[in-house]
Structures are given as structure tokens and as C-alpha cells.
Amino acid sequence: MSNAVRHGDQSPPHRPSPRLDRLHVLLVEDDDGDALLVEEMLADAAGSPQRVVLDRATTLEEVLARPVVADCVLLDLQLPDATGLTGLTRLRQHAPYTAVIVLTGREDEALGVSALGAGAQDYLVKHQVDGQLLARTLRYSWERSRAERVEQQLLQHQLLARENARLERGLLPTPLVTDPRMGLAVRYRPGRNGALLGGDFYDAVELPDGTLQLVIGDVCGHGPDEAALGVALRIAWRSVVLAGLPMAETLAMVEKMLEHEALGPLFATVCMITVAPDRRSLRMTLAGHPQPLLIDDAGGRLLSRETLGPPLGVAPGTGRRELTVPLGPRWSLLLYTDGLFEGRVEGSGERVGLERMAAAALSSLTTEGGSAASLDHLISEMDVLHGGPLDDDVALALLTFAPEEPPR
Numbered sequence: 182m183s184n185a186v187r188h189g190d191q192s193p194p195h196r197p198s199p200r201l202d203r204l205h206v207l208l209v210e211d212d213d214g215d216a217l218l219v220e221e222m223l224a225d226a227a228g229s230p231q232r233v234v235l236d237r238a239t240t241l242e243e244v245l246a247r248p249v250v251a252d253c254v255l256l257d258l259q260l261p262d263a264t265g266l267t268g269l270t271r272l273r274q275h276a277p278y279t280a281v282i283v284l285t286g287r288e289d290e291a292l293g294v295s296a297l298g299a300g301a302q303d304y305l306v307k308h309q310v311d312g313q314l315l316a317r318t319l320r321y322s323w324e325r326s327r328a329e330r331v332e333q334q335l336l337q338h339q340l341l342a343r344e345n346a347r348l349e350r351g352l353l354p355t356p357l358v359t360d361p362r363m364g365l366a367v368r369y370r371p372g373r374n375g376a377l378l379g380g381d382f383y384d385a386v387e388l389p390d391g392t393l394q395l396v397i398g399d400v401c402g403h404g405p406d407e408a409a410l411g412v413a414l415r416i417a418w419r420s421v422v423l424a425g426l427p428m429a430e431t432l433a434m435v436e437k438m439l440e441h442e443a444l445g446p447l448f449a450t451v452c453m454i455t456v457a458p459d460r461r462s463l464r465m466t467l468a469g470h471p472q473p474l475l476i477d478d479a480g481g482r483l484l485s486r487e488t489l490g491p492p493l494g495v496a497p498g499t500g501r502r503e504l505t506v507p508l509g510p511r512w513s514l515l516l517y518t519d520g521l522f523e524g525r526v527e528g529s530g531e532r533v534g535l536e537r538m539a540a541a542a543l544s545s546l547t548t549e550g551g552s553a554a555s556l557d558h559l560i561s562e563m564d565v566l567h568g569g570p571l572d573d574d575v576a577l578a579l580l581t582f583a584p585e586e587p588p589r
């Protein structure tokens with residue numbers, strides 16, 4: 182029986198589960214005779230000395246000197262450097278995710294209750310224990326401790342999910358569109374696992390004269406700095422639009438915000454759309470962003486990139502050109518970020534590409550009737566083509582005009 186205390190990572194998410202036929206136990210006992218009895222009881226109960234890996238420490242300080250990786254700890258309450266519940270309390274603080282069983286010579290019911298209240302899984306009196314009881318108590322205690330950890334982690338995840346939901350409602354916009362003839366469906370999915378937001382952003386505002394402004398953008402990168410910058414740019418865009426500035430001046434102001442807020446050489450691509458009050462034309466400005474997909478009675482097509490300018494932050498002060506596009510009596514316009522089509526096709530290494538994505542989008546919009554479900558269908562198709570969830574952030578905004586609705 183070794184006097185060394187094994188050490189390693191004590192963090193619960195990385196603790197390996199014990200094998201079904203093996204349990205790692207640390208005995209903290211200064212009496213050699215009692216330690217020998219524990220070893221013999223466990224060996225007899227398990228049927229083989231290899232069923233329980235038993236290590237021993239003779240003082241509490243020896244245990245506290247390094248992380249504890251044992252599945253269970255058998256703790257005596259009468260140690261040279263700790264007596265009573267002091268040792269239990271200190272051990273629980275040092276190894277909060279390890280099952281601790283008090284094994285003591287003190288037959289004291291009140292002390293046993295106090296030990297359980299202090300975090301012990303069980304309280305055993307030495308002369309009342311045999312091998313079978315000790316082995317069973319160790320196994321059950323470890324199982325209870327594991328169940329408690331799982332329950333605690335589940336509660337933490339639930340609290341985090343609720344906090345994230347509240348944060349998401351505050352950071353993602355509520356589009357200000359009041360025309361009942363206009364429909365707007367959006368989808369947003371960050372590329373980082375567990376992330377709340379990515380660097381993509383979108384927003385829509387309808388002005389008092391009926392003009393509808395829509396923007397979608399993508400900050401280069403995938404970290405929290407890029408996500409924070411995306412939120413700042415979106416809020417800046419809404420503020421300037423509500424102030425009534427023309428499209429060119431709006432993007433110039435947003436670019437100034439990027440210059441001041443970026444924590445490094447970051448840039449952002451942007452597509453900004455202005456739909457006329459009569460809904461029969463739109464004006465588009467592209468700052469390094471992929472062009473939208475327009476679907477009308479004539480079919481579907483990607484809008485021209487002839488007025489494409491550099492992304493915001495690349496060439497500050499560059500003038501922006503607008504493209505005017507006539508619209509039919511009813512239409513849909515799909516805006517998106519490049520994360521939707523820059524993934525690679527599984528097995529080939531070839532990128533999905535804009536044309537292939539546009540064809541899939543047109544099929545989804547036609548099949549689902551231009552509803553929000555069409556965006557879910559499109560993202561699912563891209564995931565399947567990619568062979569799993571897309572790596573980059575994805576934002577989509579589908580703007581539809583149905584003149585059958587009565588105008589405001």
C-alpha cells in the first residue's frame with residue numbers, strides 16, 4: 182500500500198470516470214493498524230486486490246499539498262494535523278468534486294449528522310464496518326457524488342442559457358418595420374461553439390415617409406472582439422438612419438465608428454438597401470459584401486456587383502456608388518453573409534460557392550413559399566453539403582413584398 186498521494190487535474194469536466202471493475206480510493210489514516218485493516222477488508226470484499234486501487238496519506242497536509250484525483254476519500258477525523266470536522270471542511274474546500282467518506286473510531290450520532298451536513302457522503306464507525314459494507318459504501322458514495330456534479334452542471338447550464346437568452350434579446354435587433362405588406366424573416370447563427378454572437382449583424386428600419394432601410398454586414402474574424410464590434414456597428418447604423426442621413430453618409434458614419442471601436446486592423450463588409458415608399462424600386466450599396474438574391478415573377482437572379490466598393494475600414498473616405506434596381510409588383514430579396522457559401526463541400530475540398538448557394542436558396546424559397554422556414558431549409562442544405570455545421574457565422578435576412586395586404 183503506497184504512502185504517495187497521486188495527483189492530477191481536479192476539474193470535474195475532465196475527471197475520468199472509474200472503470201466498472203476498479204475504484205481509486207485515497208485513505209487518509211495515520212494509524213498503520215487501521216490502514217492495514219481497511220486494505221484487507223477491501224481486498225476480501227472485491228475478490229481481488231486489483232478491484233480497488235488504494236493509496237494512503239498519513240496527514241491532511243500531505244493531501245492538501247497537491248490536487249486529488251481519487252474517486253473517493255476515506256477520511257479519519259483524528260489526524261496529527263486535523264481533528265474533528267476541521268479536516269473534512271478543509272478537504273472539501275480543496276477537493277469539492279471528490280466523494281468523501283468519514284471512517285472514524287468515534288461512535289457519535291451528532292457528529293455523524295454534522296459530518297453529512299459538512300459535505301461527507303457517509304459516516305462510518307470503524308468497528309462497525311466489514312468489507313462488503315465498506316466496498317458498497319464507496320461505490321454508492323461515488324455514484325451519488327457524480328450525480329450531484331451532473332445536477333449542478335445542468336443547473337449552471339440552464340442559468341447560463343437563460344442569461345444568454347436575455348443578452349441575445351438585448352443585442353440582436355428588433356426590426357422596425359410597420360408596413361403590413363412587407364415581411365421580414367431573419368436567421369442568425371454564430372460560428373464559434375457556445376458563442377452567443379458572431380461578427381455578423383443585420384437591422385431594418387422603416388422611416389416615417391415609408392422608406393425602408395435594410396443592412397447586413399460581416400466583421401472579419403470570429404472572436405468576441407469582432408462580435409462586440411458588429412453590435413457597435415449595427416447600433417451606429419440604426420442611430421444614423423433614424424437621424425435621416427442619406428445612404429452614402431450613413432456608411433461613412435458607420436466606417437468612422439469602426440475606426441474608433443476596432444481593437445486592431447479589422448474591416449467589415451456591408452450591404453445596405455433602401456426600398457422606395459411605393460416598393461417598386463430599391464437602391465443598393467455594396468462595401469465588399471456579396472450581392473443579394475432577388476426573386477420576382479421573372480424568376481431569381483443575383484443583383485449586379487458593378488457598384489461594388491471596398492469594405493469599411495480598408496480605404497477610409499472612399500466614395501460609395503449606389504445601384505438602382507426596379508422591382509416588380511411582388512418580390513423577395515435575400516441578404517446573407519459569406520459564411521453561408523464559403524464552406525467546403527464534404528469530400529472534395531471545393532468551396533460551395535455563390536452560384537450553388539443561390540440555386541439552393543431559390544429552390545428553398547420557391548418550395549417554402551418565401552417563408553421563414555425557407556431560411557431554415559437553406560441553412561440545413563448548406564450544412565449537409567458541408568458535411569456538418571458551417572464553420573463561419575451566418576446571418577440571413579429575407580425581405581418580401583406582397584401587395585395583396587392593405588397598405589397602411
